[in-house]
Amino acid sequence: MSSAEDIHGQTTAATAVVRMAEIEGRGRALVASKALRAGEVVLRDSPILLYSAIPLKPSSPSPSLSPSHRHQHRDYCSNCFRILEHSSPSVVSCPSCSCTAAAAAVLGGGGGGEAGEYLFCGPNCRSAALASSHTPWVCQALSRLRDYCPSSLPLLHHHQERQLQARFLVAAYNLAIVSPSNFRILLCLQGKSPAQPDDAALFLHALIFSLCPPPAPHGSFSFSLELTAALLAKDKLNAFGLMEPLAKDxxxxxxxxxxxxxxxxxxHDCLPNACRFDYVDASATATATASECNTDLVVRVIHDIPQGREICLSYFPVNLNHSDRQRRLREDYGFTCTCDRCKVEANWSDDEGDEEEEEEETEEAMDEDHDQLMEDSTEDGGVNEENNFPHAYFFLRYMCNRKNCWGTLAPLPPSNGIPSSVMECNVCGDMKNDDAP
Ligand SMILES: C[S@@+](CC[C@H](N)C(=O)[O-])C[C@H]1O[C@@H](n2cnc3c(N)ncnc32)[C@H](O)[C@@H]1O
Incomplete structure (x- = not known):
């Protein structure tokens, strides 16, 4: 891959600082193609597919629904996922969706906008969605899936994970129809059909193809059960969540x-050297160029990184204890982590990994041996493998100290080559001055 091309052969400036490499036991990986400064943006990436994480909405309030179904979620633009201002006269609905009582109630008659099930923050988002992610087939498929099921309860009554898998599959089949090139990219990602398709694939494949079969795709693939199972596996391994702002609790x-x-x-690494930010609620004017979008992911390095070093994220908050991390990586991602932190913590008793004790232990370690830890940390901000507390330095310097946040801090991007001393949390968004030497 040339340095100016991304992994899929498309030219982007954002990927010039990383290149793809194959690493034994880890598959494809991204490594620094030059020495990187703390805070440097290594990737700005736009989604090829987005789907709502909100359970399906009932078409009308039903007394038989569980309280969680009746729970009112906030409304988002179905294209850009910004929070909808209900009082805004620019809010518009999908013309294919029926005007439901639920949607009318959500709007509360307060706005000058139209009522409908799928709402958009304005005509531009609606036009974009109708030509891509919210085609008439998507609209019809989601409403039929929600309300009907020939052999069991409608999907609306199934658990949330199944509803979200259905949303993903509808989005993925639609991608095959509206953008075969992006669908091929999705097919290249990690995740394949298991030898025996699992219950989710069997159930959802049968449901989708009985209620609302998608139009035939262009190209060489067909919508088989095996493809459905492979798509679900890819979603599980590769989907990134665009997070809500951190709640008070x-x-x-x-x-x-x-x-x-x-x-x-x-x-993944349990002590990552990069972390990802998203700015979904940023206003359209806040994005610097027309090609930047509020749903982009921005990955910045946490500390200086030498050329050739693999760049890793943590797939979950860094405060999880060793056994919880290992279990999640095994069950959700299918591998055993052998990072430096796991090697050390494998010898700890389970109690030692508990969050609070771990935090206290870290603080004690830092108090007792602060200078030694600083000396032990390598120049590029890494840690000495022999150090018993490989994460002490990391937690002190790169973990957000806001209560219950557990976000990771990365410096703001350098300006004219000068590193920033302001650290930004990728979960709560807090900024703090980096007072470490
Ligand atoms: C999001 S993908 C990352 C890219 C992947 N390596 C590939 O070839 O496409 C996640 C998968 O990468 C592999 N992986 C990620 N981190 C790993 C690690 N620290 N050790 C071994 N395998 C890892 C696992 O197979 C995991 O399911």
């Missing part, structure tokens, strides 16, 4: 999931 919830064609090649 520390609750983190996902607003939408996206498949990002380049960011999907970052491998």
């Amino acid at each position: 520390g609750e983190r919830s996902v607003r939408a999931y996206g498949i990002y064609p380049n960011a999907s090649f970052f491998n």
